[in-house]
Structure formats: structure tokens, C-alpha cells
Amino acid sequence: MHRRVITFSRNAFLPLTTVCQNRCGYCCFRTPVREGCIMPPGEVIRTLESSAALGCTEALFTFGERPGAVPGFSEILGRLGYADFLDYLYDLSLAAIDRDLLPHTNAGILSYEELDRFREVNASMGLMLETTADVIAHRDSPGKDPVVRIEMIENAGKLSIPFTTGILVGIGETIEDREESFEVIRNLHARYGHIQEVIVQNFCPKPGTPMEDFPVPGTEELCATISLAREILPSDVAVQIPPNLADAAHLVGCGVNDLGGVSPLTIDYVNPEHPWPQIEELKRVAGDAELRERLCIYPQYIEKGWYSPLLEPLIQQLTEKIAAPAGGSGA
Ligand SMILES: O=c1nc2n(C[C@H](O)[C@H](O)[C@H](O)CO)c3cc(O)ccc3cc-2c(=O)[nH]1
Ligand SMILES: C[C@H]1O[C@@H](n2cnc3c(N)ncnc32)[C@H](O)[C@@H]1O
Numbered sequence: 001m002h003r004r005v006i007t008f009s010r011n012a013f014l015p016l017t018t019v020c021q022n023r024c025g026y027c028c029f030r031t032p033v034r035e036g037c038i039m040p041p042g043e044v045i046r047t048l049e050s051s052a053a054l055g056c057t058e059a060l061f062t063f064g065e066r067p068g069a070v071p072g073f074s075e076i077l078g079r080l081g082y083a084d085f086l087d088y089l090y091d092l093s094l095a096a097i098d099r100d101l102l103p104h105t106n107a108g109i110l111s112y113e114e115l116d117r118f119r120e121v122n123a124s125m126g127l128m129l130e131t132t133a134d135v136i137a138h139r140d141s142p143g144k145d146p147v148v149r150i151e152m153i154e155n156a157g158k159l160s161i162p163f164t165t166g167i168l169v170g171i172g173e174t175i176e177d178r179e180e181s182f183e184v185i186r187n188l189h190a191r192y193g194h195i196q197e198v199i200v201q202n203f204c205p206k207p208g209t210p211m212e213d214f215p216v217p218g219t220e221e222l223c224a225t226i227s228l229a230r231e232i233l234p235s236d237v238a239v240q241i242p243p244n245l246a247d248a249a250h251l252v253g254c255g256v257n258d259l260g261g262v263s264p265l266t267i268d269y270v271n272p273e274h275p276w277p278q279i280e281e282l283k284r285v286a287g288d289a290e291l292r293e294r295l296c297i298y299p300q301y302i303e304k305g306w307y308s309p310l311l312e313p314l315i316q317q318l319t320e321k322i323a324a325p326a327g328g329s330g331a
């Protein structure tokens with residue numbers, strides 16, 4: 001009998017900009033254009049270097065969607081010497097690779113051409129489907145239109161990009177909507193084979209947002225949603241929950257087999273009030289299962305060679321590093 005395996009990744013969270021063209025009813029991350037709305041290169045590089053020294057393997061670039069569409073953003077970006085935010089992202093992705101971290105980008109909506117460009121410097125990419133339903137939380141968020149999100153996930157499939165997606169639970173969708181969301185993801189994976197993990201993320205209310213008084217999904221509801229995900233999705237797709245947002249120890253018993261990215265250095269900028277558990281805590285969460293570190297690109301995609309030649313040496317090096325017995329940095 002094989003012991004069950006629960007995986008996680010050690011990452012650095014880099015919120016490159018808080019400016020966003022959308023206005024999701026649950027979000028406290030987004031800010032107006034203002035001083036400090038872009039993380040300056042020096043701070044990014046320092047975070048990358050410290051994170052690598054602490055044993056991280058992944059640079060998670062997550063930020064507001066299409067910030068350049070927001071009036072006034074370009075002026076602030078221009079002061080850093082860039083005309084296009086994606087050029088800034090590209091250079092910092094190279095900086096991450098130089099410092100031995102594999103980029104994983106969730107930039108919100110990107111076009112086919114943009115995905116094609118960023119696959120060169122990303123080991124994997126992500127976009128939360130959130131939900132296939134039309135919810136009030138998304139009425140001021142054109143980028144959360146399910147048609148637009150599904151199209152991007154499909155484009156990532158056409159480009160053979162190892163991909164992370166997921167749903168946000170408790171934003172006004174029904175159980176049937178969750179089922180439909182998982183079915184859409186299953187069908188995309190059946191066609192392109194690129195979905196490595198599906199995040200089941202629970203809504204956490206934020207003071208000062210339109211949804212501050214919205215009810216939160218309970219552990220039993222999350223457990224039922226995870227079981228539903230496990231029933232609908234094939235076994236080669238991991239089901240991930242963020243271990244800082246929910247009762248992970250309990251949910252592992254409902255079918256969760258991945259705990260996502262946790263950071264020894266950076267906070268969860270999307271849910272800043274929820275600190276990351278450290279490795280000892282993750283071991284407790286895994287219970288009888290084996291807790292195993294992974295890279296942001298899952299092993300089956302490394303085997304299939306779904307990465308750019310530029311990333312080959314680093315993927316090799318980091319694969320050996322996480323296979324080595326604990327010790328050295330970050331253990
Ligand atoms: O692709 C995504 N990855 C997200 N991740 C990344 C994910 O946990 C891992 O980095 C992936 O499993 C890649 O290995 C997050 C990581 C955090 O630390 C905090 C929040 C998120 C949210 C997302 C997300 O929305 N989309
Ligand atoms: C990065 C991801 O974080 C999620 N996200 C954004 N705001 C919240 C919140 N209040 N609670 C939980 N998850 C949230 C969305 O699913 C987004 O895609």
C-alpha cells in the first residue's frame with residue numbers, strides 16, 4: 001500500500017501592482033493609481049534573493065488585471081522606464097530565473113499572443129475561473145466574464161502551458177454552478193491535458209468591500225465542494241486548497257491533495273489577514289499522508305517536456321534540490 005501524498009510549493013509572492021481594471025466585490029487587493037502602486041524593481045529583486053536563500057523554488061507573480069487600462073497608471077510606470085507593464089513583468093521574470101526561482105504568473109486575462117510570449121519565462125501559469133455563473137460580485141469586472149476566462153484557459157491549453165485554475169466558493173454561486181465550473185475545467189483538460197491543479201478557494205470577507213457582510217462558506221460546504229471536484233475531475237488533476245484560509249487538516253480528509261504555495265518570507269497579499277502555516281504545521285495538516293515538496297510545474301509536465309529550453313537547467317537543478325533529504329536552506 002502506498003501512503004497518500006500531499007504536495008506544496010515554497011514560493012515568494014510578488015504583487016507587482018495593485019492597480020486593476022476590474023472591481024470584484026470581494027477584493028481588498030486592488031487600489032487606485034497612486035504612489036507605491038507598483039512594486040519597484042529593487043524590492044522585487046531583494047524579495048527574490050531572500051526567498052531563494054530561504055529555499056523557495058517559485059516566484060508567484062500575481063497582480064491586478066490590465067493595469068495599463070487604468071488612467072494615470074502609464075505615467076507611474078513610465079518613471080520606472082517602462083511603457084508597457086508586461087515588459088516590466090518579462091524583465092522581472094528573467095530576474096527570477098537568474099536567481100533560481102521558477103516564475104508562475106497569474107496576471108488575470110492575457111491574450112493568446114501574450115500567453116505565447118510568457119510561456120518562454122514561466123514554468124506554469126494560472127487563472128482562476130472563479131465561477132461559470134454571472135454573479136453580482138463580478139458586475140464591474142469585465143475580466144471575470146466566464147466566457148473570457150474560459151477562452152484564456154483554452155488558449156493556455158493550445159499552447160501546452162501547465163496550468164492552474166480554480167473556483168472561488170461563496171461569491172453568490174449555487175452548488176449547480178460549482179458543478180458546472182468543474183465540468184468546464186474537466187472538459188478543457190480532456191481536450192488539452194494542461195490542467196495540473198484546481199484550487200477550491202473559500203471567500204473571506206474583507207472590511208470596507210461591498211461583500212464585507214456576506215456569509216462565508218462553512219467547512220462542511222467546502223468539504224462537499226471538494227468531494228464534488230474529486231468526483232468530476234480526473235485523478236491526474238490535483239485539488240488544492242489554500243492552507244491559510246480554511247481548515248486544511250479536515251479538508252485533506254475530503255480529497256484535497258495539494259496545499260499550494262506557502263512562503264517563508266512574503267505574506268498572502270490577497271488575504272493579508274491570514275498568515276501562512278509553516279512546514280511543521282503543514283506536516284500536521286497532512287496527518288498520515290506524506291508531505292512532499294513540488295515545483296510549480298508538476299512532475300508529469302516536466303516528463304512531457306512542457307517547458308521552454310530557457311528553463312531546462314533550473315528545472316533540473318530544483319528537481320534535484322527538492323528530492324534531497326531535508327537540510328540546508330529552508331528546511
Ligand atoms: O494560478 C494561481 N495560483 C495561485 N496561487 C499559487 C499557488 O498556490 C501555487 O503557487 C501554485 O500551486 C503553483 O505551484 C496562490 C498562491 C498564494 O500564495 C496565494 C494566492 C494564490 C492564488 C493563486 C491564483 O489565483 N492562481
Ligand atoms: C488570486 C485569487 O484570490 C481570490 N480572492 C480575491 N479576493 C478574495 C477574498 N476576499 N477571499 C478569498 N479569495 C479571494 C480570487 O479567486 C483571485 O483570483
Ligand code: SF4
Pocket residue numbers: 020021022023024027028029030063064065108141143
Ligand atoms: S480579485 Fe483580481 S481582478 Fe478582482 S479586483 Fe482584485 S485584483 Fe482585480
